[in-house]
Amino acid sequence: MSTLRFKALAELPFRNYRKDNAVEVPKKLSELFCENVFSEETMRAYLTKEAFTSIQDAIKKGSKTPRNIADQIAVAMKDWALSKGATHYTHWFQPLTGSTAEKHDSFFTPFESDRAIERFNGGMLIQQEPDASSFPNGGIRNTFEARGYTAWDPTSPAFIIGTTLCIPSIFISYTGEALDYKTPLLRALSALDDAATDVCKSYFDKNVTKVTATLGWEQEYFLVDSALYQSRPDLVFTGRTLLGHSPAKGQQLDDHYFGSIPTRVMNFMKELEIECMKLGIPVTTRHNEVAPNQFELAPMFEETNVAVDHNSLLMDIMARVAHKHHFHILFHEKPFKGVNGSGKHNNWSMATDTGENLLSPGKNPKKNLQFLTFFVNSLKAVYEYSDLLRASIATANNDHRLGANEAPPAIISAFIGSQLYGVLEELEKVTDGKLSPEEKTELKLNVVGKIPEILLDNTDRNRTSPFAFTGNKFEFRAVGSSSNCAGPMTVLNAIMAKQLRTFKxxxxxLIDNKNLKKDEAIFNVLREYIKDCKSILFEGDGYSEDWANEAAKRGLNNLKTTPEALKSEMNKKFIELYEELGIYTKRELEARNEVKLEKYSTTIDIEAKVLSDIARNHIIPAALNYQNRLIDNVKGLKEIFGDKEFEPLAREQMDLIKGISANVAQIKVGVDELLAAKETASQMHGQKQAEAYCNDVKPRFDKIREASDALEMMVDDELWPMMKYRELLFTR
Structure with a gap:
């Protein structure tokens, strides 16, 4: 009997019915909201008028905060934090590890032999100095060049977790290069603001002074009992099960989706929501997802930078709260073979400081022309930079999910619905040049004017589309559940900024040199864009082989693997885009590309080591143990019944013995081949190394898994060492 597996299973009833894990919401969620956030309301209470005005200007206009004002803000922030029981502070940042990072410093400062104070000034608020060479940097910082800086981002509010004041920050090298997700995101958001505001002021509304990109993410995840999780080395070290036979019942009956939430999970969700409310994360939706033990939560829309911070913070909080309820949370895109994986849909739009959603039609033709302008430009941006969008979601984890009949394919296309597609077809017919009075009337009344009515009864959503319009926003569905939203959001806002610049x-x-009226010029440009981007518009089943063939005819790339996608990221056109907008230098982009390739190769390398270890030290010994029992049984039958009667009585046992031997041999050969391929790949570097891990190492996993999963169905359940899918996926 496998002690670890059965001990964990024995603890399950105790864990499932613990009364002390019950959670009661202490008061209205609205009263908890932002309780631990240095919010605008808190700032008003703690800051002088001068300091409050300065920080609001920094948030809304991007202006710099003078040092004397920073000192005032720091003192106020410290006083507020101390009133909440804080003892330490940290610059909270998002390095290229994919998780968050923090270095805690105490407010405590001795100033005489027996006296001390709590100290925090503007210099401490604005900057800290972590070791930049110890984080992924793609060669920007050598080991002996340690210095890097975190710098306060005032556009995202400070918050308290436990006894620590957390200050959202960017992370840059000593020489100024970005080493995090936040810095390029802020640059992209600024570029979009400039470009979109320019278009709004020039053609639609002179009162617009700022355009903010908005984001509403949807976070999917799995919950696994912590004891069961600890019994699976593959889950612990890789986040996914490298072995495991599918259970008789999985998700075939669709009975988990939107079903009644198990009590134990509900207690986890309640406590999670309480913590989210305190930290200003406006989560409003929770439900069971399609796969067993899979769930989802989603918040209200927020400004993109804050939304990205909140999602990263949420993932930290989820892990902590799950631990209290004896769960381990899985963010891996595909932790279980044969059941749906997890994504993180990024719902994106743009809003003006006058209160308008630029991807929502209005009540008159002018507002609808504004909508069409931003809608069509969004499609044109995706058309021009589809491979860059694909690269933004490329990870070893997400490769398991894309196109697996649960997530969009790796081919980037857009879904807009048949009604809006018809509108674009009408716009495509616009006369080249000046419009006649009849054409203007037709466009404004019968085409543009009817858009709001069309969207009231919009076409059914297409879950197979990577980039779908869903009424007043675009849903980038292909983002992986473990990813930082900042990556795809940096790309999406950057390509939109570039496209709007080109459009203007x-x-x-046309206005200056062709003497066209403003509306005529806009219609003429949009018409050409519609012709260009028709190749990415697809209304059908993105999972079908027919679409893959059709996409190839249209000239769309199907970058199925991360190495393919990351190779395309270094296209000269993309480098020039980033340099023009000031989002990345070529050096920064090359460094990030190197970090991504290295992370991909390292992920596959770790999985290969873990799989080899489990196969040799867990699976083969268990199989041989059971085989020896069968051999003893056969020997006993032969001894009792003799040679003549023995054979028919022992036929099944003999077949099992042969089957075990064949599968053990397949595992042994498979592991030897895997380790040899891994060793060869490990000697390479960069793009070639990632391709070797993708094409030569990763495919060898299948042979080992096939034999192991076959053995799982042969070996006595009490001898099998690995927690089975039926046990992992149906914890209540």
Whole structure:
């Protein structure tokens, strides 16, 4: 009997019915909201008028905070934090590890032999100095060049977790290069603001002074009992099960989706929501997802930078709260073979400081033309930079999920619904040049004017589309559940900024040099964009082989693997885009590409080591143990019944013995081949190394898994060392 597996299973009833894990919400969630956030309301209470105005200008206008004002803000922030029981502070940042990072420093400062104070000033608020060479940097920082800086980002509010004041920050090298997710995101958001505001002011509303990109993410995840999790080395070290036979019942009956939430899970969700409310994360939706033990939560829309911070913070909180309820949370995109994986849909739009959603039609033709302008430009941006969008979601984990009949394919396309597609077809017919009075009337009344009515009864959603319009936003569905939203959001906002710049230049050229009216110029440019981007518009089943063939005819790339996608990321066109907008230098982009490739190779390398270890030290010994029992049984039958009667009585046992031997041999050969391929790949570097791990190492996993899963169905259940899917996926 496998002690570890059965001991964990024996603890399950105790864990499932513990009364002390019950959670009661202490008061209205609205009263808890932002309780531990240095919010605008808190700032008003703690800051002088001068300091409050300064920090609001920094948030809304991007202006710098003078040092004397920073000192005032720091003192106020410290006083507020101390009133909440805080003892330490940290610059909370998002390095390229994929998780968050923090270095805690105490407010405590001795100033005489027996006296001390709590100290925190503007310098401490604005900057800290972690070791930049110890984080992924793609060669920007050598081991002997340790210095890097975290710098306060005032656009995202400080918050308290436990006894620590957390200050959202960017992370840069000593020489100024970005080493995190937040820095390029802020640059992209600034570029979009400039470009979108320019278009709004020039053509639609002179009162617009700022455009903010908005984001609403949807976080999917699995919950596994912590004891069961600890009994699976593959889950512990890789986040996914490298072995495991599918259970008789999985998700075939669709009975988990939107079903009644188990009590134990509900207690976890309640406590999670309480902590989210305190930290200003406006989560509003929770439900069971399709796969067993899979769940989802989603918040209200927020400004993109804050939304990204909140999602990263949420993932930290989820892990902590899950631990209290004896769960381990799995963010891996595909932790279990044969059941749906997890994504993180990024719902994206743009909003003006006058209160308008630029991807929502209005009540008159002018507002609808504004909607069409931003809608069509969004499609054109995706058309021009589809491979860059694909690269933004490329990870070893997400490769398991994309196109697996639960997530969009790796081919980037857009779904807009048949009604809006019809509108674009009408716009495509616009006369080249000046419009006649009849054409203007037709466009404004019968085409543009009817958009709100069309969207009231929009076409059914298409879950197979990577980039779908869903009424007043685009849903980037292909983002992986473990990813930082900042990556894809940096790309999406950057390509939109570039596209809007191009659009304005073309419209102004028609107005200045062709003497066209403003609306005529806009219609003419949009018409050409519609012709260009029709190749990415697809309304059908993205999972089908027919679409893959059709996409190839349309010239769309199907970058199925991360190495393919990351190779395309270094296209000269993409480098020039980033340099023009000031989002990345070529050096920064090359460094990030190197970090991503190294992370991909390292992920596969770790999985290969773990799989080899489990196969040799867990699976083969268990199989041989059971085989020896069978051999003893056969010997006993032969001894009792003799040679003549023995054979028919022992036929099944003999077949099992042969089957075990064949599968053990397959595992042994498979592991030897896997380790040899891994060793060869490990000697390579960069793109070639990632391709070797993808094409030569990773495919060898299948042979080992096939034999192991076959053995799982042969070996006595009490001898099998690995926690089975039926046990992992149906914890209540």
């Amino acid at each position: 230049g073309e419209v102004d050229d």
